[in-house]
Amino acid sequence: MKILVCVSKTPDTTSKISFTADGTKFNDAGITYIMNPYDEWYALVRACELVEKNGGTVTLINVGGPQNDQTIRKGLAIGATDAVRIDADPNSSLFIAKQIAEYAKEQHYDIIFCGKESIDYNGSEVGGMVAEFLDLPFISFASKLEITGSTATLNRDIEGGVEILEVETPFVVSAAKDMAEQRIPNMMGIMKAKSKPFVVVPPVDFPDLAVPVKYVLPKEKTGVRLVSPDNMEELVRLLHEEAKVI
Amino acid sequence: MVLVFAEAVNGHLKKAAFEAVTYGSQTAQLLGSQCVALTLGNVENAGQLGIYGASKVYNVAGSNLANFDSQVFTSVIAQAAEKLGATVVVISHTSTGKSLLGRLAARLNAGSVAGAKSLPDISGGGFKVTKGVYSGKAIATYEISSPIKLISLGGNEIPLQSTGNEVAIETLELTVPASRTKVIEVKRQEGIVPLPEAVTVVSAGRGMKGPENWGIVEDLAKVMGATTACSRPVADADWRPHHEHVGQTGVAIRPNLYVAIGISGAIQHLAGVNQSKVIVVINKDPEAPFFKAADYGVVGDLFDVVPRLTEAMRKFKAS
């Protein structure tokens, strides 16, 4: 089984977000970067489990600059077989997906994994884009994936429930919580990662069609209004008359 | 022309579909153009889209559209966009919409904005749309430069506006490809408003002590007509179903009113709920971080406070 896992690098979940004074760029002073949790905990770990059970390879792919190498090495330490970095400084999801699709099209992967979304741009777009470029089925927000021969059975999270479906390889899937359990890389994994194949390839030309041009922080709450626990009628009144939400 | 894909479940349009058409028709007005809605498969109340501003409603029929497949739906929506000459395509930022957005962007070579919060700003000949980024911690303005613009509209971002009347459905003949996925089963909790669409949400956390105590939360939700949600440890411990888990790793929601009971307000929890319009926090610890993100707070024991709030709500609803 030949698997590709798309990973991105994002600020840690506890990061305090701020921007440059003119609001055009993310201010990364003091920010710790991590591998996007959905990519790491669910997509990558499930891909490794499938290969451990059925044999095969897991290739990690990232579109980014050399500052991402540490994150990619972590993925190798968790269990990926090898890694590819497309050497670019991407500004849009369509650009990223195009790079991944161009690399993947000659490789004939059985499964291409993404996380359900990145926790920075929250677009949830790259998986579908890659699938469309490669003319493959795409199953989004999968919380379970089992495979027998070339048939995969997946649970897809939908509003208020779950859809169970089958698809033949090859396909693209985006992984949500419950697909796997987070793995902490061990010493052996970290040592092995150092000698695993890791190639850097140049990007193909592709225009950005939608880019963020300005960032603002949401309005701060003006401060909580405390209501006495003995006076829930007052809370109801405030919600009705002041907040107008009931 | 603005083309809106209006999403349905079990043959009925979702609230998200009416929101998308309201958004599409307001966008069309800005552009001095028309809003056209598209429904796929059997949809019983499609004519109602006219009420929210669709000047035409098209339907594409075909047995391959009975179940959702992102590849099939993308092909049909893209064909419709090309055939009708759409310059803006609007879909909903739902589980269906999220499966379609990337595909449609690649297919139509369109710049896209996922989970839009605002109508486009077309001043100066540009096309700018805002959306939440960093899991709700910031808002970004995106500029789309492609000839076709693609937008998925976030839930509860725009009030429904009825401007017109029901319209007749016209059939659109397009090629519906065969699906390469096979749906085995759909398990959906019936009779509740799914979380992403809910206007009012009552949510509870580890402060509840155990699943056997959830009756008071359900009572409150019932009186308020709210959908129930929970924090992650509660879903992880199987006290509540997985699909109720809100936050960074769960469902992101934007209700008008979010009532948080016995939830501390960890940053990862807030990431999924901080776009709620009004937040009420009930917690016995006055130092709980959630109070900083709240509009109204009650410091007290939830086992006393929640039944009292339910009672007060009941009286209010009856009055």
Ligand SMILES: Cc1cc2nc3c(=O)[nH]c(=O)nc-3n(C[C@H](O)[C@H](O)[C@H](O)COP(=O)(O)OP(=O)(O)OC[C@H]3O[C@@H](n4cnc5c(N)ncnc54)[C@H](O)[C@@H]3O)c2cc1C
């Ligand atoms: C990467 C990452 C992602 C995460 N994603 C999510 C996510 O998506 N969603 C999420 O919710 N969490 C998430 N978490 C976990 C998060 O950090 C918190 O651990 C979690 O939200 C805490 O849940 P809680 O508030 O229910 O429990 P606790 O933090 O234990 O809080 C319980 C609260 O109940 C109050 N309480 C107790 N008894 C009473 C009483 N009798 N009356 C009134 N109040 C009472 C306490 O004062 C306390 O504030 C994530 C964590 C990480 C690291």
